[in-house]
Amino acid sequence: MGLKTGGALWGLVCLGASAGVAAQNIYRCGNEYTNQARMAKERGCKLVEGGQVTVIHGAAGSGNRAAVTPQPAPAVPRANGAQQRARDSDARAILQAELNKAQAQLASLKAAYNEGSPERSALELRNPQGYLQRVDALQADMARQESDIASIQRELDRLP
Structure with missing residues (x-):
């Protein structure tokens, strides 16, 4: 051969x-x-x-998984006492402004709601369904504003 x-x-x-x-x-x-x-x-x-x-050897499903250790969060620089007090007072002022705004909106919604019988517009006299929808929307908006006010108040209470 x-x-x-x-x-x-x-x-x-x-x-x-x-x-x-x-x-x-x-x-x-x-x-x-x-x-x-x-x-x-x-x-x-x-x-x-x-x-x-x-077949790829050493893939994630092969059981050769290396232990993954979570990395610590980067250190946030601490503020000194004066800086922290300034930040807290700024936060309090912002939250207080938001609270005042939310309370004013709630007062406006309550005035429009008129204790459950808002005034009907000319269109709503002809369309009673539109009136009921507006009443429902006012109720939902008032509930949302009350929830917002409660959450802002909780945040204010957390501040030192």
Whole structure:
């Protein structure tokens, strides 16, 4: 046998080996894949048809997970006493302005609501459904404003 014949024979052996590997059945068992038919049958795995499966060793699902430690939050520089008092007084002033604004809006809504019987407009005299919708909207707006006032008051109470 010459060198040419041996090379051709080696090429056929390699081709046959790769064809044998490609012809193997691949089974999917949940998030795992196997080519062992007996194990796949025992575990009730499904045959993967038409396509190739690429196995990447060391992936997240392989069980080789390294422990991930959370990084601490970056340190926030502390303010000295005078700076902190200034920040607190600014926060209090902003919250107080928001509280005053919310209370004024609630007073306006209560005036429009007129204790459950707001005045009807010309359109609402012809369309009673529009009146009922406006009354419902006023009630919802008042409830929202009362909730806002309560939350702003809680924030003010938290401040030193």
